[in-house]
Amino acid sequence: MDQNDADEVMASIGHALELGQAGDRAAARDALTELWHRIGDTGDALHRCTIAHHLADLQDSVADELRWDRRALAAVTDLRNERVQQHDVSLRVRAFLPTLHLNLADGYRRAGDGERARHHLTVASPLAVELPDDGYGAMIRDGFARVTWLLDTGSREPLAAP
Known part of the structure; x- marks a missing residue:
């Protein structure tokens, strides 16, 4: 191509x-x-x-x-x-990883698989340094905290409206 x-x-x-x-x-x-x-x-x-x-x-x-x-x-x-x-x-491949792992963590949380959700949060968290220091980076970092809190409370509700 x-x-x-x-x-x-x-x-x-x-x-x-x-x-x-x-x-x-x-x-x-x-x-x-x-x-x-x-x-x-x-x-x-x-x-x-x-x-x-x-x-x-x-x-x-x-x-x-x-x-x-x-x-x-x-x-x-x-x-x-x-x-x-x-x-x-401006793109770097490593900057994709926090978002991709966050999405998996949230999906597994909503599916009721806390162990896999926590695994992806653990992998994603140190990769947050790869995120840009802008609104997008802040949104993903906030997503880590929100998914962790929802996981800790046992919530399977969507992170955000579709």
Whole structure:
């Protein structure tokens, strides 16, 4: 896949996310699922990670969400800084890890698997230094605290509204 095709896939991902933000979760999910099938399980790691990460948020069941979150984490192991920086020069692969582990921790918490949830929080916590010092980084750091508190209270309620 050449750079123009890669840019087209990222643009398509962005379009799908706009559908979801406009309230059409089903259309967003369908568009991202179609992209996933187009690039395949062994396609570009940035595409796989990005699509799986966003597809997780569009699922109706925690089990399906976890399946996509696991795919996103698996894809990031194939990703290199050089590739993500072709998309955005400020990105670093290690900065993806706190979010991916936080998503898994929250999913496992809501599924009632506290042991796996705590494992992902333990892995993610020291990686928080990789997060940018901005609103996004603050949101993820706050997410660690909120998921930990919800886990400690035994809550299986969603972290945030879908």
